[in-house]
Amino acid sequence: MPETNPYLDAMRLERGVPPCVIVIFGANGDLTKRKLIPALYRLAMERRLPPECVIYGNSRTPITDEDYRGKMKAATRQFLEQSDFDEEVWADFERRLYYLPGDLSDPEFYATLGARLKESETTTGGNVLFYLSTQPSHYVPVVQGLGAAGLARGKGWRRVVVEKPFGHNLESAGSLNRELQKVFPEREIYRIDHYLGKETVQNVLAFRFANGIFEPLWNRRYINHVQITAAESIGVEGRGEYYQQSGALRDMIQNHLLQVMATIAMEPSAVFEPSSVRDERAKLLRSIRVPKSGEIDVDTVAGQYGPGRVGTSDLAGFRHEPGVHPEARTDTYAAATFFVDNWRWAGVPFYIRTGKRLAKRITDIAIHFNSAPLAIFGDGAGQVAGPNLLVIRIQPEEGISLRFLSKNPGAGMRLRPVSMDFQYGSSFGVRTPTAYETLLEDAMAGDATLYTRQDMVEASWQVVQPIADHWDEAKYNFPNYDAGSWGPQASDAMLARRGHVWRVP
Ligand code: BG6
Secondary structure: OOOOOHHHHHHHHHOOOOOOEEEOOOOOOHHHHHHHHHHHHHHOOOOOOOOOOOEEEOOOOOOOOOHHHHHHHHHHHHHHOOOOEEEEHHHHHOOOOOOOOOOOOHHHOOOOOOOHHHHHHHHHOEEEEEOOOOHHHHHHHHHHHHOOOOOHHHHHHHEEEEOOOOOOOHHHHHHHHHHHHHHOOOEEEEEEHHHHHHHHHHHHHHHOOOOOOOOOOOOOOEEEEEEEEEEEEOOOOOOOHHHHHHHHHHHHHHHHHHHHHHHHHHHOOOOOOOHHHHHHHHHHHHHHHOHHHHHHHEEEEEEEEEEEEOOOEEEEEEHHOOOOOOOOOOOOOEEEOOOOOOOOOOOOOEEEEEEOOOOOOOEEEEEEOOOOOOOOHHHHHHOOOOOOOOEEEEEEOEEEEEEEEEEEOOOOOOOEEEEEEEEEHHHHHHOOOHHHHHHHHHHHHHOOOOEOOOEEEEEHHHHHHHHHHHHHHHEEEEEEEEOOEOHHHHHHHHHHHOOOOOOOO
């Protein structure tokens, strides 16, 4: 057995994860294989999953527990982010992993599930976490099925975790919320946004609110603009069918990146507890200016990749990806300029960009500070505009760096940008938990701080909806960027309007 991590053990004790049953709907899906089972295995490995916990996977394919365990073992080996798969830990973990085939529209299935939940009641206290990881069209039928069978209430707590996409637009998000709330009370509905579970995103709160020196600068007087980049080098990876309906704006900006922006821009919460932190995030999301139709063409950019070349590999264009229609109008790149209408941020542009098949995989937040009020070292010294830059690297090389100007060694006063760097890996020397580990553990512990709430989801749709509608109507000339590039040129023009340029990460 591997050694346990003392920090995580302390965390577990603090938060007291209770025994429970976890029911995963969509047990053969990509997310379950890549993220959920590896995260649960990892929690078991680090003794953060109570030994009484039992996991049921549901999907329609009739396979046995043994087959399911075999498939999940192979997936966990493949997708575990660190390659320390342990046979002994897995053997213990898989004894608690069951497969429950069944049709989600069949009441019989819920009766069988109910009987199984009853069986484990003595060891789990009747606590159940239902995880909706199916196609979104199944969310409502599953929740109604659980409600009709009386499984949404029980001896212990009953919670439901809902994966994104949370609605396809403002209206469908509202109706999904109403259906969920007919069956589960709001406090038991956990809408997941895995970006909020990333250590580096959580660290933004620590960075801002646990230190005294940054917050006084964190406003329109000192910050010139903010750039949030979430670039992916991968294409749609076999998810063509889903992705062509969604596109980058709905897939990344409506949820993950507006949440990141809220984390950067929100006001400090008076206490660190779920409703208080979520109130501040929600308030910020509501303060983002909803773009007017005349502004959308200049303050947003939609893109789609065509074929390209990276190194020696030729990459297909989006329209040639499996499952994608040859004339698909989907945005695989989205960029937007947002403003926050409050006293702290009035007039400060927040630029967000995201895309598939970009030049490299990187997610970061760059805070560009105003330049010194006077260039006292003269024009020739190299005092470039806005030299102070704080970069919060979300992934892959998690860390924070602060750039400032320094005197170049030698005669005369010549300046050169240098940086102070903090790196997660080398500073802490322990593995950072994946977002799904953190969020699953939080849901079991009943801590919703890092989950989104109905008002937050709806506030982000309010912002994104006019853009999505405008883009749906527009006839963009796609493809407009090469696979492996940094996206469409129009994106540079969007920043140039205000005298800014995208930082090359
Ligand atoms: C998912 C999107 O929510 O987030 C994917 O559906 C995207 O398209 C993924 O690739 C990015 O997550 P991460 O954690 O790899 O940055």
